[in-house]
Amino acid sequence: MMKLSGLKAYIWQRISAVYLLLFFPYLFWQIQNTPITMSVEFSSWLQSLFTPWFSALSFMALVLIMTHAWVGLRDVIIDYLPKERVNFWLNLYGLFLIVVCIDLLTLIIWIFPTTS
Amino acid sequence: MKLTISRYNPEKDKVPYDETFEIDDALIKHDTMLLDVLHLVREQDPSVGFRFSCQEGVCGSDGMNVNGKNHLSCITPISTLSQPIIIKPLPGLPIIKDLIIDMSLFYQQYQDVDPFLQTEPLDHEKEHLQSPEERAKLDGSYECILCGCCSTSCPSFWWNPDQFAGPAALLAASRFIIDSRDIKHIDRLKDLDSPTKTFRCRHIQNCTDACPKGLNPSRAIQELKSIMLKDL
Numbered sequence: 001m002m003k004l005s006g007l008k009a010y011i012w013q014r015i016s017a018v019y020l021l022l023f024f025p026y027l028f029w030q031i032q033n034t035p036i037t038m039s040v041e042f043s044s045w046l047q048s049l050f051t052p053w054f055s056a057l058s059f060m061a062l063v064l065i066m067t068h069a070w071v072g073l074r075d076v077i078i079d080y081l082p083k084e085r086v087n088f089w090l091n092l093y094g095l096f097l098i099v100v101c102i103d104l105l106t107l108i109i110w111i112f113p114t115t116s
Numbered sequence: 117m118k119l120t121i122s123r124y125n126p127e128k129d130k131v132p133y134d135e136t137f138e139i140d141d142a143l144i145k146h147d148t149m150l151l152d153v154l155h156l157v158r159e160q161d162p163s164v165g166f167r168f169s170c171q172e173g174v175c176g177s178d179g180m181n182v183n184g185k186n187h188l189s190c191i192t193p194i195s196t197l198s199q200p201i202i203i204k205p206l207p208g209l210p211i212i213k214d215l216i217i218d219m220s221l222f223y224q225q226y227q228d229v230d231p232f233l234q235t236e237p238l239d240h241e242k243e244h245l246q247s248p249e250e251r252a253k254l255d256g257s258y259e260c261i262l263c264g265c266c267s268t269s270c271p272s273f274w275w276n277p278d279q280f281a282g283p284a285a286l287l288a289a290s291r292f293i294i295d296s297r298d299i300k301h302i303d304r305l306k307d308l309d310s311p312t313k314t315f316r317c318r319h320i321q322n323c324t325d326a327c328p329k330g331l332n333p334s335r336a337i338q339e340l341k342s343i344m345l346k347d348l
Contacts, residue, residue, distance in 0.1 A: 006315035
């Protein structure tokens with residue numbers, strides 16, 4: 001508990017919120033503008049969607065979603081769970097987010113085997 | 117007029133219960149305050165417990181929850197309250213008896229923000245001068261009378277009264293942080309930078325709504341966060 005920052009979490013929650021607010025409309029715009037034809041496979045379509053520039057933006061969005069999720073649920077845990085067990089639940093939640101990250105990275109590597 | 121008052125005597129009762137009192141309407145005038153009516157109730161039942169002192173909204177000792185909102189009974193005109201009037205102790209803190217609550221945690225949080233000016237050593241040859249503009253910044257933050265109406269209306273304070281400083285203490289902290297004469301500005305901000313002390317505030321504005329002195333603790337906390345962003 002003592003290692004958790006108040007101000008840093010506050011700043012990152014806002015930075016990530018602003019970024020995601022801008023990113024998601026851009027993501028939908030990008031999807032709308034990537035043509036889908038019957039002959040194109042899904043993985044090929046994904047590869048045409050995720051240009052190097054858009055991939056970088058998406059990766060940043062992924063990192064910031066994790067940051068936003070960490071701060072958000074961390075606050076809920078601190079607010080509502082009995083403080084004797086808060087550290088345990090925070091560690092468990094941190095572990096869960098790490099597993100989610102590994103899972104997503106594996107998925108990315110699986111979809112883009114040639115580029116990764 | 118009917119008043120339903122929450123009663124609790126720890127020596128006799130396991131849980132609080134409600135008791136209804138009837139007051140003769142002829143005794144109620146247009147400018148009668150709720151505290152006056154409570155005195156009439158006490159004539160009927162001297163065992164009804166509530167705090168009061170100055171009876172003019174200065175001491176802050178008669179805070180109570182009236183019809184779901186925290187008020188100071190001495191400056192709440194009875195004519196502004198809808199019937200039946202339901203009176204409970206300020207929520208979120210332990211009840212000592214009837215409407216009297218134990219405010220130790222509230223005072224502890226206030227004490228923890230060092231609510232006093234920390235300035236250069238006293239020099240009898242020199243005053244700690246402040247410009248009118250610097251002094252004007254303190255308006256709206258020094259008038260707090262520590263009645264507890266704000267903190268006891270705050271859900272974040274209800275959940276963690278031992279960790280979250282609460283609106284009253286944060287308003288006091290803000291008062292000294294923005295004071296041009298205080299030299300512990302950064303230390304104070306560092307002390308407040310914890311996930312539990314300041315950043316539990318979600319700005320739902322219950323505190324501002326409840327403050328009987330018309331202060332705005334929520335805005336003060338928001339300004340406190342902005343100062344932390346700039347100065348830490």
